[in-house]
Amino acid sequence: xxxxxxxxxxxxxxxxxxxxxxxxxxxxxxxVAPGEVHAVVGxxxxxxxxLMKIISGVHVPxxxxxxxxxxxxxxxxxxxxxxxxxxxxxQEFTLLPERTVAENVHLGHEPVRRGLVDRRxxxxxxxxxxxxxxxxxxxxxxxxxxxxxxxQQVVEIAxxxxxxxxxxxxxxxxxxxxxxxxxxxxxxxxxxxxRGIGLLYVSHRxxxxxxxxxxxxxxxxxxxxxxxRTADTTADELVRHMVGRELSSYYPDRADPADLGxxxxxxxxxxxxxxxxxxxxxxxxEVLGVGGLQGSGRSALARAVFGAAPFxxxxxxxxxxxxxxxxxxxxxxxxxxxxxxxxxxEGIVARQSVLDNALLASRAAVAARSGRAAxxxxxxxxxxxxxxxAAGDDQEIRFxxxxxxxxxxxxxxxxxxxxxxxxxxxxxxIDVGAKxxxxxxxxxxxxxxxAVLMISSELPELLGMSDRIIVMRDGRIAGELPAGTTEKxxxxxxxxxxxxxx
Amino acid sequence: MxxxxxxxxxxxxxRVRPGGLVPIIALLAVLLILVAVRQPDFFAPPSLMSFLxxxxxxxxxxxxxxxxxxxxxxxxxxxxxxxxxxxxxARLIDSEPAHTWPVVLLLLGFGALVGLVNxxxxxxxxxxxxxxxxxxxxxxLGAVYLWSDGAxxxxxxxxxxxxxxxxxxxxxxxxxxxxxxxxxxAFAALAVLVAxxxxxxxxxxxxxxxxTAELSGVRVWRHRTIAFVLxxxxxxxxxxxxxxxxxVSFQAGAGLEFGAITAVVLGGVALGGGxxxxxxxxxxxxxxxLLFALMNFYGVSGALRxxxxxxxxxxxxxxxxxxxxxx
Ligand SMILES: Nc1ncnc2c1ncn2[C@@H]1O[C@H](COP(=O)(O)OP(=O)(O)OP(=O)(O)O)[C@@H](O)[C@H]1O
Ligand SMILES: [Mg+2]
Numbered sequence: 095x096x097x098x099x100x101x102x103x104x105x106x107x108x109x110x111x112x113x114x115x116x117x118x119x120x121x122x123x124x125x126v127a128p129g130e131v132h133a134v135v136g137x138x139x140x141x142x143x144x145l146m147k148i149i150s151g152v153h154v155p156x157x158x159x160x161x162x163x164x165x166x167x168x169x170x171x172x173x174x175x176x177x178x179x180x181x182x183x184x185q186e187f188t189l190l191p192e193r194t195v196a197e198n199v200h201l202g203h204e205p206v207r208r209g210l211v212d213r214r215x216x217x218x219x220x221x222x223x224x225x226x227x228x229x230x231x232x233x234x235x236x237x238x239x240x241x242x243x244x245x246q247q248v249v250e251i252a253x254x255x256x257x258x259x260x261x262x263x264x265x266x267x268x269x270x271x272x273x274x275x276x277x278x279x280x281x282x283x284x285x286x287x288x289r290g291i292g293l294l295y296v297s298h299r300x301x302x303x304x305x306x307x308x309x310x311x312x313x314x315x316x317x318x319x320x321x322x323r324t325a326d327t328t329a330d331e332l333v334r335h336m337v338g339r340e341l342s343s344y345y346p347d348r349a350d351p352a353d354l355g356x357x358x359x360x361x362x363x364x365x366x367x368x369x370x371x372x373x374x375x376x377x378x379x380e381v382l383g384v385g386g387l388q389g390s391g392r393s394a395l396a397r398a399v400f401g402a403a404p405f406x407x408x409x410x411x412x413x414x415x416x417x418x419x420x421x422x423x424x425x426x427x428x429x430x431x432x433x434x435x436x437x438x439x440e441g442i443v444a445r446q447s448v449l450d451n452a453l454l455a456s457r458a459a460v461a462a463r464s465g466r467a468a469x470x471x472x473x474x475x476x477x478x479x480x481x482x483x484a485a486g487d488d489q490e491i492r493f494x495x496x497x498x499x500x501x502x503x504x505x506x507x508x509x510x511x512x513x514x515x516x517x518x519x520x521x522x523x524i525d526v527g528a529k530x531x532x533x534x535x536x537x538x539x540x541x542x543x544x545a546v547l548m549i550s551s552e553l554p555e556l557l558g559m560s561d562r563i564i565v566m567r568d569g570r571i572a573g574e575l576p577a578g579t580t581e582k583x584x585x586x587x588x589x590x591x592x593x594x595x596x
Numbered sequence: 597m598x599x600x601x602x603x604x605x606x607x608x609x610x611r612v613r614p615g616g617l618v619p620i621i622a623l624l625a626v627l628l629i630l631v632a633v634r635q636p637d638f639f640a641p642p643s644l645m646s647f648l649x650x651x652x653x654x655x656x657x658x659x660x661x662x663x664x665x666x667x668x669x670x671x672x673x674x675x676x677x678x679x680x681x682x683x684x685x686a687r688l689i690d691s692e693p694a695h696t697w698p699v700v701l702l703l704l705g706f707g708a709l710v711g712l713v714n715x716x717x718x719x720x721x722x723x724x725x726x727x728x729x730x731x732x733x734x735x736x737l738g739a740v741y742l743w744s745d746g747a748x749x750x751x752x753x754x755x756x757x758x759x760x761x762x763x764x765x766x767x768x769x770x771x772x773x774x775x776x777x778x779x780x781x782a783f784a785a786l787a788v789l790v791a792x793x794x795x796x797x798x799x800x801x802x803x804x805x806x807x808t809a810e811l812s813g814v815r816v817w818r819h820r821t822i823a824f825v826l827x828x829x830x831x832x833x834x835x836x837x838x839x840x841x842x843x844v845s846f847q848a849g850a851g852l853e854f855g856a857i858t859a860v861v862l863g864g865v866a867l868g869g870g871x872x873x874x875x876x877x878x879x880x881x882x883x884x885x886l887l888f889a890l891m892n893f894y895g896v897s898g899a900l901r902x903x904x905x906x907x908x909x910x911x912x913x914x915x916x917x918x919x920x921x922x923x
Contacts, residue, residue: 426813440807445870457794459813
């Protein structure tokens, strides 16, 4: 444990929180100095988001004290905390897509002139604000729905700064970003830091934590394990604190080319509004990685195979049989599964229980011939196998941490023993321990004969897991790379600085 | 699954889940106490049995409406459908006993058909169900007026009327048990079975998040259409009971759609879908009827009924709406 800085911007002492008698946080102490980047890490469900929500006034703590800028505080709501100077960038965005950047930045505190919203003043102020954080390229009068995810995040940050935030909380800010977009965020964080703004940074990506932070606090099961100076620690030590055991930093062994089965999925000349000339072969036992930038057609490819936005041209075969998968239902019944990247929007049914979520696809797409009791037993085994942490399988899934929601979605598909699995960012927002469990699981599924297509924006994961990598650009497959390729090659293909022989 | 520490049992029992049964049971209990204070002999078997028989139609309609609302839609056409069914039945039966069973089957089929049309227009043509079923309401009322030249024709047979009117006599303890109550119990059991089936569970998922449901293999349009069909069939059964009990008129089903929606909301089912239980919806209907009975005992004018219903809907929506500040 390092010494607290002399004048902390934020000082938490003994913060505790329970939901309906379930203790989620217990006696948390934490300091943030002005201009400090303080990372908070821990497993899914450790209580990170809950702690951030307490600091930003969303939840009221059951015990302990909050001191902000030297004064004791008890926030009565997020607005209260905002007024005091605490801004929060949520794990899920809260922008209004049909409004402009300037309108979003000033939402709820629009400049008024003679009783009307002063649009010129609003635009002017937004431009100033964006310039001050080095983002003058962002158009203040553009609609948010036209912006990429990384740019939306800049808007979120500008929105917080418009309220003179002195402490900015970022809960998994990079979960939705591609690697090159993360660079932009790095620059932004540094500039905020120079302005003396304190940052609380929650992330599962340890590279970022080490690149950005000055200190790291580790939460486990709602308690603070330790606070470390980033310069004095290593990733291994950090993981040990988080998980409570050693964790191999290796990816599971790749498939032996000799063990690969025949082609399970082939696409010839596949195309639709977002895709062109897609030729693809996916063999049993194989993990095919898909790289590319945001919007390059990676998700469109998965959704086309899954029938959610079907191919309009070309031919698809499954195990050698020509098929037309015109709906997700048809694809599911043909043995295809798809784990979407937008968990909240189309991955979960938020107000239903863990069990109902896990059983959704089985109930919808296959007749329960084997009997309901057998099904219930099997789903419980699967939920245990992927290690979902919840207060019970009757808990509403929206109360689970993001990573645990993802595990429930995985269990939903494993129930169907699919022959083809399409994973779109399967480990987004998932902690290191669970991540390696999911990697092992993906590999095991492949070894048992399934064919896996895995989209990932995280290059180390893409390189570590894939037997082959295809890289998408502008709706086409820009090229294919063998296992053991480098990050540089993937990026070069993705941005189009080389044209590899496919 | 790793179970993190569960709340202690007393807290779990007390936990008022949104969409759970605790509030409606509490409300029902309060109403029962109020009735007991004012009118103790209400609970004597004869009056209680006849109250339950009288409440059967609205409870059935609430059960049907539950499926539609929980899937994220509305069915405003059930009241008009009941009226149409009663008028049609009277004309087709024309007091001829032999016509009874064919007409009963016809009514069930007609209810299903109206539901099917509601469902297909809503899901396939993407007309908001609010509009679809409002249009259906107007069409049905207009059509029966036209068809019967402004005054109901023919008459119901005694065989038809007995469902809504007769009772098993001399039942030990209970005395008279109305046929309507038996019909209600049978259909209520059926509704519970449907709600707990794979269809029923995935239907709630449709109301919660249709995108997720679609991507998990649910045929969203088909589920919603079936929900409308269930509501239409419930209206047919309700019409048979109402026709027998209160006779043939253009007022037979007036306002029942709002009664059913109020009952469903009162029973903890979220408008917009995704939350609630069919048992809650039926208990909601029972509570509503009890409330009206209570108003009656206290001499409150029956004219206030619709005001009370409106207030309940507004209140329920206000209470259950997610507060923006909690975000
Ligand atoms: N409103 C709530 N009601 C009940 N339980 C809750 C609520 N919010 C969070 N929890 C529980 O609190 C625990 C901590 O959740 P939290 O979201 O803080 O985890 P986290 O560390 O942010 O995880 P992740 O890395 O997956 O985002 C979880 O077990 C979760 O189920
Ligand atoms: Mg979180």
